[in-house]
């Protein structure tokens with residue numbers, strides 16, 4: 137037992153609707169469709185991953201599907217997530233297209249990728265997709281605590297998952313607590329800080345003491361509190377390295393040292409720069425400009 141609602145040696149989490157999600161998955165954002173995605177998924181399955189996270193917006197569902205069909209691992213052993221692109225109109229029709237590309241009858245989890253147009257408009261379509269058996273579980277992504285509460289109040293089923301940017305530097309304790317309170321599993325994207333903070337000195341110190349790599353420490357910090365992670369890598373050796381996180385534990389002191397790296401002041405907001413809004417885009421551009429001026 138390594139956290140609330142967490143089971144098993146390699147780690148899995150039971151979702152509110154009864155489905156079980158492995159705590160470790162492979163993310164394939166920015167992995168090009170074709171050989172690179174197929175290789176990444178194949179290497180992940182060989183390294184023991186049983187969970188793959190893709191999206192309509194990533195353009196690589198067909199390659200994920202090919203890699204899943206080619207290997208020796210049976211379909212029912214792998215947890216497959218895709219995400220509804222909220223720039224499109226109909227979650228059911230888009231999931232049918234995703235399933236055709238993936239070559240599957242159903243996905244394990246179907247997520248609203250971000251709350252563009254408000255938190256509720258896509259949800260009835262997501263519920264229909266579940267009722268029609270096209271998705272075993274449905275969830276959301278990049279939803280703040282407030283947006284989560286609105287969609288829970290409006291819907292018949294609550295989201296099983298809220299997938300958000302979450303790592304020691306973006307701890308979002310308020311959002312994590314809100315998800316737990318509502319029985320919604322917070323799932324981490326950016327669990328490796330998208331590579332940006334992997335060289336941080338405080339992280340390096342914890343990694344050295346633990347005898348692990350900074351990437352393994354970041355992933356362990358999340359799974360040790362029951363948060364599923366979906367690290368992305370195109371490299372075979374890193375895909376294998378990122379899977380070695382269930383044979384050690386961080387001490388309470390190490391967990392608190394990592395908690396102390398938080399730059400979000402324990403926010404319950406999901407994103408600093410919501411890219412689909414004008415203010416979010418402007419804030420993102422300003423941030424990039426400041427970083428480039430700092431060199």
Ligand SMILES: NC(=O)c1ccc[n+]([C@@H]2O[C@H](COP(=O)([O-])OP(=O)(O)OC[C@H]3O[C@@H](n4cnc5c(N)ncnc54)[C@H](OP(=O)(O)O)[C@@H]3O)[C@@H](O)[C@H]2O)c1
Pocket residue numbers: 162163164165166189190249250277278299300324325326327328329330331334351352366367368369370371374375377378
């Ligand atoms: N819901 C959303 O809005 C959303 C947004 C972003 C991502 N995601 C999901 O989350 C997944 C995770 O991706 P992410 O963008 O969040 O990034 P991430 O997993 O935090 O970091 C990926 C970066 O870390 C590098 N890396 C991987 N393993 C490493 C290791 N062991 N040591 C050092 N560097 C390592 C990768 O480079 P190499 O590839 O060169 O190894 C890549 O540059 C995505 O693939 C996607 O499925 C969801």
